[in-house]
Amino acid sequence: MPIITPDNGSLTVFNLFNTTDKQKQTTLLDAMRGIISQANYDGWLSSTLHAGVGRPCAANYIQWRSIEDLRERYEGENFKHNTVPYFTELTTSVHLLKTEVVSVQTAASGSSVIISPERDDFTVINLMGCDPKDQADLVRLMAEPDEWMRRTPGYRSHSILRGLEGDVVVNYAQWDSQADYDRFHNQPEESRPEHDRSMRARAKSLLTSYESNTYKVVFSRSSNAAVS
Template sequence: MPIIEPENGSLTVFNLFNTTDSEKQKILLDAMRGIIAKANYPGWRSSTLHAGVARPCAANYIQWRSIDDLKERYDGENFKHNTVPYFTDLTTSVHLLKTEVVSVQTKDGGSLAEIGPDRDDFTVIVLMGCDPKHQSELVSMFEKPDSWMRQVPGYRSHSILRALDGDMVVNYAQWDDAASYEAFHTMPEEQRPAHDRRMRARGKSLLTSRESNTYEVVFSRSRQGDAS
């Protein structure tokens, strides 16, 4: 099962696909599952496929050995002339986001998180756009350990990732279920501790965009093991 942790040396890539309806999402997920099941590219370490819940889309959380390995894969003729056109027909947008894991916090205070379909996580991926000059400050705020979050009902973990291009910070969060996440997401500001209110206010002032969706993990495979 893939592991999210800052010290594993992986380049983390989010392949994010938006589509128009549940039928196209199913076709998209089936196609991606087939690609992942056969993956054996130099430097590829793992892929974890997510199906969008709140809206039809897909996210592939991919771990690579290096950016050079990623480039070799996407510069290949088969990828450019067959894979890209196929997915272009199924989607309204495709976003390739190169990142590195900065920090991980779990409910039990751990510093690594497992991802995979057997865990039954309710997953939230938040993309926070920023001016590159503010990325370091945002990362510094979001990566701080937060003992209050560990007490929030339904919370499992959250991982902060830094976009290598400097213009985004990603929060990859795991929850028990949709209800517990929604209760946290809509919690009135006055019910949050002071440090959380300050962080949220400062964060909002620095962001240029914010986009999120909810997901369930439907398939995962790593180089070391068989498909899940």
């Protein structure tokens, strides 16, 4: 099963699809599930499909051996002439983000995170756009260990990933439930500890854009070569 860890050296790709309604989301998820079920690309390690909860969308968390393997897949004729046009019809936007895992924090002080439909994680994916000159500072802020988060009810983990093109940082977080996440997310600033308020203010000053959605993992498959 896919594991998020800074130590495996793999490339992580987020394929993010937005669509207009639940029916198209279902069609999109079925199509993605079919592609993942048949995946046998050189260098492909795993794909984990997420169904949008907050709005109609889908996210595919993909692990590749290298960026060269990814490039070979996306420059293939079948992908360009069949896969891309089909998904263009189903979606309002598609994002492909090439990233690497920088840090992982868990409630139990572990150094890796499992993502699987066999778990019941309530997943949040935050995309934080930034100027390339500010990315290292934003990564440092977001990757700082936070004992207060570990003690927050319902918190399971969060993983920070750095966009390889320099203009985004991704926070992939797991919670017990939507209620736990909403309680944390909506609490007033004055109720947060000083270090958290300071970090949030500094991070906000570095952002050029911010996008967030909530998900449930619905399907996952790994290759025989996947790092475990």
